[in-house]
Amino acid sequence: MSILHIKDLHxxxxxxxxxxxxxxxxxxxxxxxxxxxxxxxSGSGKSVTARIVLGLLQETRTARISGTVQFDGQDIxxxxxxxxxxxxxTEMSMxxxxxxxxxxxxxxxxxxxxxxxxxxDPKLSKAASHAxxxxxxxxxxxxxxxxxxxxxxxxxxxxxxxxxxxxxxxxNTPKLLLADEPxxxxxxxxQAQTLTLIxxxxxxxxxxxxxxxxxxxxxxxxxxxxxxxxxxNIVEDGPTDALFANPQHAxxxxxxxxxxxxxxxxxxxxxxxxxxxxxxxxSHGGAL
Amino acid sequence: MTLLSLNGxxxxxxxxxxxxxxxxxxTLDVQAxxxxxxxxxSGSGKTTIANMILGILAATSGEITFxxxxxxxxxxxxxxxxxxxVQQNPLSSLNPKRSIGASVRLGLDVYDIxxxxxxxxxxEDALDAVGLSGDMRTRAPASLSGxxxxxxxxxxxxxxxxxxxxxxxxxxxxxxxxxxxxxxxxNDLRVVRGLxxxxxxxxLAVVRNVADRVAVxxxxxxxxxxxTTQIFSAPQAAYTRQLIGAVPVVDAAELNLRNKLxxxx
Numbered sequence: 001m002s003i004l005h006i007k008d009l010h011x012x013x014x015x016x017x018x019x020x021x022x023x024x025x026x027x028x029x030x031x032x033x034x035x036x037x038x039x040x041x042s043g044s045g046k047s048v049t050a051r052i053v054l055g056l057l058q059e060t061r062t063a064r065i066s067g068t069v070q071f072d073g074q075d076i077x078x079x080x081x082x083x084x085x086x087x088x089x090t091e092m093s094m095x096x097x098x099x100x101x102x103x104x105x106x107x108x109x110x111x112x113x114x115x116x117x118x119x120x121d122p123k124l125s126k127a128a129s130h131a132x133x134x135x136x137x138x139x140x141x142x143x144x145x146x147x148x149x150x151x152x153x154x155x156x157x158x159x160x161x162x163x164x165x166x167x168x169x170x171x172n173t174p175k176l177l178l179a180d181e182p183x184x185x186x187x188x189x190x191q192a193q194t195l196t197l198i199x200x201x202x203x204x205x206x207x208x209x210x211x212x213x214x215x216x217x218x219x220x221x222x223x224x225x226x227x228x229x230x231x232x233n234i235v236e237d238g239p240t241d242a243l244f245a246n247p248q249h250a251x252x253x254x255x256x257x258x259x260x261x262x263x264x265x266x267x268x269x270x271x272x273x274x275x276x277x278x279x280x281x282x283s284h285g286g287a288l
Numbered sequence: 289m290t291l292l293s294l295n296g297x298x299x300x301x302x303x304x305x306x307x308x309x310x311x312x313x314x315t316l317d318v319q320a321x322x323x324x325x326x327x328x329x330s331g332s333g334k335t336t337i338a339n340m341i342l343g344i345l346a347a348t349s350g351e352i353t354f355x356x357x358x359x360x361x362x363x364x365x366x367x368x369x370x371x372x373x374v375q376q377n378p379l380s381s382l383n384p385k386r387s388i389g390a391s392v393r394l395g396l397d398v399y400d401i402x403x404x405x406x407x408x409x410x411x412e413d414a415l416d417a418v419g420l421s422g423d424m425r426t427r428a429p430a431s432l433s434g435x436x437x438x439x440x441x442x443x444x445x446x447x448x449x450x451x452x453x454x455x456x457x458x459x460x461x462x463x464x465x466x467x468x469x470x471x472x473x474x475n476d477l478r479v480v481r482g483l484x485x486x487x488x489x490x491x492l493a494v495v496r497n498v499a500d501r502v503a504v505x506x507x508x509x510x511x512x513x514x515x516t517t518q519i520f521s522a523p524q525a526a527y528t529r530q531l532i533g534a535v536p537v538v539d540a541a542e543l544n545l546r547n548k549l550x551x552x553x
Contacts, residue, residue, distance in 0.1 A: 041463035042434065158330065187329040188490050192534035214463055217493075217536025244538060256538065258468040260493040262520060263541050267475060267497050270468040 002070070003176050003208040004030040004053065009067035011048055011057070011232075022048055023232045025067070029287045030176070030208045035199070037211040037223035037240075039255075045232040046212045050178045052076075053210065054094060055084030072175055089119040093169040095198070097181040099161035103153040109133075109164055110149035113171065120172040136167040140197060159190040163197065170201055177202060180212045195222050216259050220244050225286055228252050230277055238284020248284075250276035291320040291484050292341070292452060296350035299336050299508075310336040312508045313350070318452075323478060323485040325495040325516070327531065328505035334488045336508075338454045341486065342373055354452070369399040372445035376457035378437035382429040388415070388440050389425025395448040414447040415440075418473060435466035442473070446481070456488045471498055492535045496520050504528045523549055 011023035023045045030036045038046045051057040052069060055076055069076040071092065076084060088094075096102035104112060113133035118124050124132075130149060137145035140163040153161055162183060169177060182198065183191035199222060202209050213219050219226055220240060227237040228251065236249040247253050254271045299311040311333040318324050326334050339345040341352060346361035353359065359367060372395075375381040382391050392411045396402065402410060412422035418439040429437055438458065445453055458474065459467040475498060478485055487499055495502055495516065502519045504512040504527065512525040523529050533550025537543050 041465065188492070188536075189329060189530060189534040192536070215536060216464065217538050220538055221536055255464055258464045259538050260468070260471070260491075260497045261539070261542050262493050262496050262532065262535055262537065263545050264496050264517075264520065267472050268468055270465055270472070 001032065001073075002029045003032050003034075003072055004028070004210065005068065005070040006049075006053075007068040009049070009052065009069060010065070011045070011052065012064040014062045014064065019064075021232065026229070026232075026234055028227055028234065028237075030210060031287075032175075032208055033203075033206045035202065035209040035211060035222060035224045037213060037219040037226045038229055039213055039216065039219050039226060040229035041214055043231075044229045046229055047180060049229075050094070050180055050210065050212055053176075053178060054088055054092065055079070055081075058084065089116060089174075090172045091174055092176040092178065093172070093174045095165055095169045095177065095179040095182045097184050099165045100153055100158055102165060103161055105153055108150055108152055109156075113149065113168060116168050116171050132171070133167075136171055137164070139201065140164075140167045142167075158186050159193070162186060162190070162194050166194070166198055166201065170205065170207065173205055174207060177207050177209045178212070179209060181214070182211075183218075184213075184215070191218070198222075216244075216255060228255070233278070234281050235277070235279070236282045236284075237287070239286040242284040242286070246284075248282045250274065250279060289320045290317045291355060292318040293353045294337070294341075294350065295353070297337070297340060297347055297352065298349045299333075299340060299345065300348045310508050311340070314508075314510050315350075316503060316510060316513060318484060318486065320451075320484055321478070321482060322500040323487055323498055325487045325489065325499035325502045326505060327488075327490060327492060327495055327502060329490065329531075331507070332505040333508035334505055335456060337505075338373070338456055338486065338488055342371055342454055343368060365399040369395065369401060369448040370450050371452045371454065372448055372450040373454045373456065374438075374441050374445050374458045377461050378434065378441045379429065379461075381441055382437060382444075384429055387426050387428060388420075388432070391429075391440065392425070392444045392447050395444065399448060401448060410447055411443075414443040417446055417477065418443045433466075434462050435470060438462060438466075438470055439473070442470075442477070446477070450483065452484045452486075454486050454488070457490075458487075459494065460489065460491060467494075474498070490531075492532055493537075504531070520545075520549070 006026055006028040009023055009026040012019050012021045040046050048057060052065060057063045059081060110130060114129040117129045117132055133149055134145045137148055142148055142163055183194040211223055223240050226240050226243050227234050230251045236252045247256050257268050258270050294314050294316050297311060297314045301308045301310055328334050340347050343361045343363050351358055389411050392414055393407055396407045396410060411425060415422055420439055459470050489495060499516045502516050503510055506527045512528045523532060529550050532546060535546060537546055
C-alpha cells in the first residue's frame with residue numbers, strides 16, 4: 001500500500017497581476033519503505049510539492065490547490081489545519097538543505113530534542129527525553145552525545161548539525177521522511193557520509209522517503225525510484241537503474257548530458273531548451 | 289611562463305583559543321593561460337588563499353609574485369584591476385539596489401579605467417561578451433535568473449580588463465543545465481581573452497573537465513599538485529583518493545573509475 005499517493009495535483013498562486021500555475025497535474029506514489037527521488041531544476045515545483053505534502057502550503061492564502069494527496073490513507077487536503085499540524089514531526093518529518101539555519105540558534109540541541117520528542121509524547125520527562133536523545137545521537141554516530149546535547153548549533157560543525165537534524169527528523173519514527181537537498185550545503189565527503197547515514201537509518205526503520213534534489217549523481221546513489229519534474233509536470237519516472245541506463249524523455253536526456261563526468265571527455269554540448277522538454281510523460285513502470 | 293607564484297605563503301589567525309593555521313607554507317606557480325583548480329573541504333584554506341591573492345587579506349609570511357612583481361595586500365589600482373573575483377552566489381554578491389550596468393561599471397570608476405565617456409560602452413561590451421544584451425544594463429539583479437546573474441558577475445570582472453580571475457565556486461549555486469552553459473562560457477573566455485584562472489571548488493567532476501592542473505588542500509596544506517589527467521588516473525595522496533571516492537556519479541564508467549581510484553581508502 002502507498003504511504004503517499006498523489007493524483008492529479010494542481011497548484012496555482014493568485015498574484016497581483018493574475019494567476020500563476022505552478023503544478024499541472026502531478027501523479028506520484030511512494031510505497032512503504034520506498035526511497036523515491038523527485039529531480040528537477042529550480043522553479044520546477046519540487047519544493048512546493050513537499051510543502052503541500054507537509055500541509056504547509058494549504059495555510060498560504062494565495063495558494064490554490066486541487067487534486068488528491070493521500071498520506072497513509074488520509075486525504076491531506078481534506079484535513080483541518082490542526083490535524084495536519086499534528087502529523088508534522090510525528091508521522092512525517094523533514095530534513096532541510098542547510099542544517100545550521102534550520103536549527104534554532106537560541107536553544108541547545110538537548111532542548112530542541114525535547115520539543116521534538118514531546119510532539120509524540122507530551123508528558124515525556126526531561127530526563128527521559130535526554131536519555132532518548134542520547135541513544136538517537138549515538139545512532140547517527142555522534143561521539144560524546146552528552147556534550148552535543150548541551151551545545152548550541154553554532155558550536156557544532158555543519159556535518160554534526162546535519163547529523164543532529166537527521167536524528168531529530170527520525171526521532172519519532174515517522175512513516176514518511178521528506179529530504180530537501182540534504183547535504184548540498186556541505187562538502188562532498190560529508191555529503192556522502194550524510195546520505196549513507198540517512199539510507200541506513202530509513203532502511204532499518206522501514207521509513208519511506210521523498211528525496212528532493214537537482215543532483216543526479218546523488219539521486220542515483222540514494223533512490224529506489226525517480227520522478228523527473230520539469231515546469232510543474234512529471235516528464236519521466238521509473239526505477240533508478242532503468243531510468244539512468246536508458247533515459248527516454250528529451251528533458252531527462254538533456255539533464256544527463258549536462259552532468260560533468262569524472263571520466264573526462266570535456267564539457268558537454270548542452271542542448272537548447274526545446275519544445276520536446278514539454279513532451280508527455282514517459283514511464284518505465286516500477287510504481288505500485 | 290609563470291604569471292602568479294606563491295612562495296611559502298602562510299596565514300595564521302590569532303584567536304582567543306590560540307593560533308589557527310589557515311594556510312601553511314604553500315608554494316606553487318600558476319602558468320599564464322592555465323586553469324588551476326583548488327580543491328579541498330571547508331576549512332582547507334581555499335578561500336583564504338584566494339583572499340590573499342586578491343589582496344583582501346595580508347599574508348602572515350611568504351610572498352606572492354604576479355607577472356614578476358611582488359604583490360602585497362597594499363597594492364596599486366593598476367595591480368588590483370588585473371586580478372578579479374567571481375563569487376559563488378551572484379544573488380548576494382551583486383548589490384540588489386544597483387542596476388546590472390551600474391554594478392558592471394563600478395570597477396571602471398573605482399580604478400579609473402579609460403575615459404569616463406567611454407565607460408558605458410565598455411559595460412555593454414562586457415555584457416555582450418557573456419551573452420547578455422546591452423539593454424539589460426538598466427535591470428535589477430532580482431529580475432534575472434541565477435544563470436544570468438552569474439553572467440553579470442563574470443561581466444563585472446571582465447570590465448576591468450583583468451589578466452587573472454579567481455573563480456570561487458562559480459557554478460555550485462546553479463542548476464546542472466545552467467552550470468554546463470556557464471562553464472563553457474568561462475572556458476571560451478579564457479581562450480579568447482588569454483585569461484588565467486584559479487578555480488576553487490569541491491566539485492571534482494567539474495574540475496576533471498575544466499582544469500589543466502589540480503591543487504589539493506587539506507587543513508591549509510598543499511597535499512597534492514598535478515596535471516588533471518594524472519590526478520584522475522593515479523592520485524597519490526590518500527586524501528585525494530578519499531575526495532574522489534565521495535563524488536556522486538551517474539554512469540557505470542564513472543562508477544568503475546571512482547571505485548578504482550578510491551581503493552585503499
